[in-house]
Each structure stands twice: as C-alpha cells, then as structure tokens.
Amino acid sequence: MSIIGRHYRTGLPIEVAVREGRITAITNTITVTELEVSPRVEHLPWLAPGLVDLQVNGGWGLDLNTAPLCPDTVLQLTRKLQSQGVTSYCPTLITNSSEQIAEAASAIAKAVRLNRDAAEGIVGIHLEGPFLSPEDGPRGAHPRQHIASPDWEALSRWQDAADGLIRIITLSPEWPGSASFIARCCESGILVSIGHTAATPEQIKEAVSAGAVMSTHLGNGAHLMLPRHPNYLWEQLAADELYGCMIADGHHLPLSVLAVILRMKRNRAILVSDAVSLSGMPPGSYHLHIGGDVVLTAEGRLHLAGQPELLAGSAMMLPDQVGYLVKAGLSGLPDAWDCASVHPARLLGLEQAAGLEVGAPADIVSFSMDGGKLSVLQCWKNGRISPQS
Numbered sequence: 001m002s003i004i005g006r007h008y009r010t011g012l013p014i015e016v017a018v019r020e021g022r023i024t025a026i027t028n029t030i031t032v033t034e035l036e037v038s039p040r041v042e043h044l045p046w047l048a049p050g051l052v053d054l055q056v057n058g059g060w061g062l063d064l065n066t067a068p069l070c071p072d073t074v075l076q077l078t079r080k081l082q083s084q085g086v087t088s089y090c091p092t093l094i095t096n097s098s099e100q101i102a103e104a105a106s107a108i109a110k111a112v113r114l115n116r117d118a119a120e121g122i123v124g125i126h127l128e129g130p131f132l133s134p135e136d137g138p139r140g141a142h143p144r145q146h147i148a149s150p151d152w153e154a155l156s157r158w159q160d161a162a163d164g165l166i167r168i169i170t171l172s173p174e175w176p177g178s179a180s181f182i183a184r185c186c187e188s189g190i191l192v193s194i195g196h197t198a199a200t201p202e203q204i205k206e207a208v209s210a211g212a213v214m215s216t217h218l219g220n221g222a223h224l225m226l227p228r229h230p231n232y233l234w235e236q237l238a239a240d241e242l243y244g245c246m247i248a249d250g251h252h253l254p255l256s257v258l259a260v261i262l263r264m265k266r267n268r269a270i271l272v273s274d275a276v277s278l279s280g281m282p283p284g285s286y287h288l289h290i291g292g293d294v295v296l297t298a299e300g301r302l303h304l305a306g307q308p309e310l311l312a313g314s315a316m317m318l319p320d321q322v323g324y325l326v327k328a329g330l331s332g333l334p335d336a337w338d339c340a341s342v343h344p345a346r347l348l349g350l351e352q353a354a355g356l357e358v359g360a361p362a363d364i365v366s367f368s369m370d371g372g373k374l375s376v377l378q379c380w381k382n383g384r385i386s387p388q389s
Contacts (some may be wrong), residue, residue: 005047005366009334011355021382026358045377046336050087050354050363051318052344055126057092058277063093066289069104074111078121082386084265084317085365085376088123091365095129095142098154105162116209123348124167131171132196137223140196150181170216172197173207175211196221197232203306204235214243217274219253243268248324249316251301259330271321271340278302319374
C-alpha cells in the first residue's frame with residue numbers, strides 16, 4: 001500500500017510505502033525546483049504521524065466518567081478519536097469513589113482485551129486524581145468528597161482492576177509523603193504528573209527530584225490569585241525535567257501563556273485535549289453529571305450556564321488545537337503537530353516517537369489546512385485505514 005501527500009515538515013510531495021503495519025519507504029515525488037513551479041502540489045493533502053492524546057475524558061456524547069462505564073463506550077470513543085487523527089490516547093479517569101474508579105478501570109481493560117482497535121489505540125490509562133489538592137481553585141471540578149492523600153494500596157487495587165493499564169497519574173505533591181509515593185510510582189512504571197496542586201515551590205522541587213516527569217494542563221487547575229514569585233507555576237515552568245501539557249483552545253490559556261510554555265518546554269511541550277463528553281457535539285445547552293447545566297458555544301467554549309466566565313471543561317480536540325497554534329502564529333505547522341504527536345509519544349516511550357520515518361509504525365494522518373482550519377481527511381492505524389465519522 002502507498003499513501004501520497006505532502007510531508008508535514010518539508011512540504012515536499014512524498015509517497016509513503018506501508019507494509020505489515022510499518023512504513024517501509026518514503027520517496028520524494030518531486031524536486032524542490034519543481035515544487036516552486038508546480039500548482040498541483042497545493043492540492044495534495046498533508047501527511048503527518050498519528051496524534052497522541054494523553055488526556056481524554058470523553059467526546060461525542062461518550063463519557064468515560066459516567067457510571068457504569070461499558071467497554072463498548074470505550075471502543076466507540078477509540079474509533080471516533082481515530083477518525084480525527086488520534087491514533088493513540090490515554091483514557092482519563094477523574095476523581096471518584098474508590099469503587100467507581102476500579103469499575104471504570106476494569107471496563108477499559110475489558111475493552112482492550114476484547115477488541116483490537118481498543119488494544120492498539122489505548123496506550124495506558126491516565127488517572128487524574130483523587131490525590132489532588134482539596135483547595136478550591138486548584139481542585140477544579142473534582143468532587144471534594146473523594147479527594148484523598150496518596151494511598152499506595154488504593155492505587156494497587158486500581159492497577160489490578162486495570163490489568164496494569166494505568167500509565168499516568170496526576171497528583172498534587174502538597175500531601176505529606178508525596179515524594180516517596182512518587183518514587184514508588186516511578187519504580188512500578190507509572191509516570192507521575194503534577195497537577196491540580198497548591199504545593200509550595202519546595203514541594204514541587206521534591207516531586208521532580210523523586211521522579212515526576214510532567215505537568216498536567218499547566219496554568220489551569222490553579223488558584224485565581226498567586227504570589228508574584230515564587231509560586232508553583234514558575235517552579236514547573238523552570239523545571240527542565242517536566243514535560244508541560246497545555247490546552248490550546250483559545251479559552252483555557254491566553255496566547256501569552258501558551259507562548260511562554262512553548263518557549264520554556266520546547267521539545268517537551270505537549271498539547272492535550274482534556275476533552276469532555278461534549279467535545280464534537282453541536283453548540284447548545286447541556287447537562288453534565290459534573291458541572292450541571294452548561295453551554296457549548298459555536299466557538300467551542302464550554303461554560304457554566306449563566307456564568308460564561310467559568311469554564312466547564314475542554315471541548316476542542318487535538319487537530320483543532322494544532323490549527324489554533326498555527327493560526328495564532330505561535331508555531332509553524334511541523335512543531336505544532338509534533339506537540340500533539342512526537343512529543344507525547346516520546347514521553348510514553350512509544351515507537352510512534354520516530355514520527356513520519358521509515359521503520360516507524362504506520363500511524364499516519366492526512367489533512368488539509370485552509371486559513372488556519374485543520375481538517376482531518378483520513379487516518380491509518382498500523383497501516384489500516386480508520387472509518388470516518
């Protein structure tokens with residue numbers, strides 16, 4: 001099988017040969033000189049490596065955090081994501097009762113056991129909570145009654161229920177004993193991300209020294225007012241060891257903050273959707289089990305009904321966030337795409353970190369760009385084309 005388009009980094013027309021789920025050859029079909037005079041090149045789609053989303057709560061009306069979670073819901077979401085170019089992702093479970101976390105983790109594990117698409121698309125569960133800050137602001141929409149201090153026995157139970165699929169855990173290192181808990185997670189192969197935190201700069205430093213490797217949606221899940229300096233945001237920005245995740249939807253972070261994260265983190269800057277169940281749904285009024293009555297605007301802003309200044313989650317998928325960075329002039333297409341593909345794949349140690357190169361898995365996305373609007377045309381997972389929504 002071969003796929004023809006323009007390489008997302010060079011802009012050159014290429015033919016990508018695929019065999020047994022791998023890229024076996026990439027051939028330039030036109031020279032740079034010919035490129036300058038050939039109008040047909042403009043009509044070719046762009047080709048890029050598959051997107052990798054480390055934080056997905058749901059989408060298209062499908063919710064991973066509404067009990068009971070059915071394996072079929074997980075499968076449907078996986079296929080919907082692949083149709084939008086997301087070839088690998090971390091289904092994200094937020095703060096809940098211990099029993100409901102275990103049940104949801106078990107449902108995801110069952111989907112992986114029973115279905116090839118789920119097994120190939122899911123690269124690990126992201127557990128966002130319950131070991132978060134209990135304070136208003138940093139806690140965000142996570143239910144206070146289920147917030148708890150780090151508990152290794154509880155995490156072990158959830159990991160057993162998940163068949164070992166828990167790959168990332170977001171926690172706040174403000175709790176006593178956090179450093180030793182983080183170190184233990186690292187030893188067991190779980191990546192630790194700092195988020196929803198009211199930790200002191202010293203506690204952030206201790207977490208990084210213990211092995212924390214990421215910041216969850218940096219700049220969000222924080223107090224409305226902070227000391228000028230020092231504070232937990234500066235500390236995370238300055239830590240070269242930490243990958244910095246950001247939601248670039250035009251609502252969660254201003255352009256200036258996105259620019260700072262991109263400059264500070266560079267090849268450790270990561271785009272995440274943090275998408276909730278209303279992502280991909282038409283604008284209108286809805287009711288969520290967390291957040292209550294909400295409004296999704298035509299611009300993709302999801303806010304509490306009657307309180308448009310208060311966000312109720314993210315409703316923009318990764319392709320649109322890549323397009324947003326490019327249209328805003330914060331990044332060129334190659335680097336913006338890598339923030340949503342190569343960088344997160346590298347963090348997880350996936351083969352997809354090789355990008356669009358010979359020998360890499362044939363996770364490939366073809367798309368068009370029109371005035372900053374990025375539209376996914378087709379997607380291949382391990383060389384198999386994904387159904388389009």
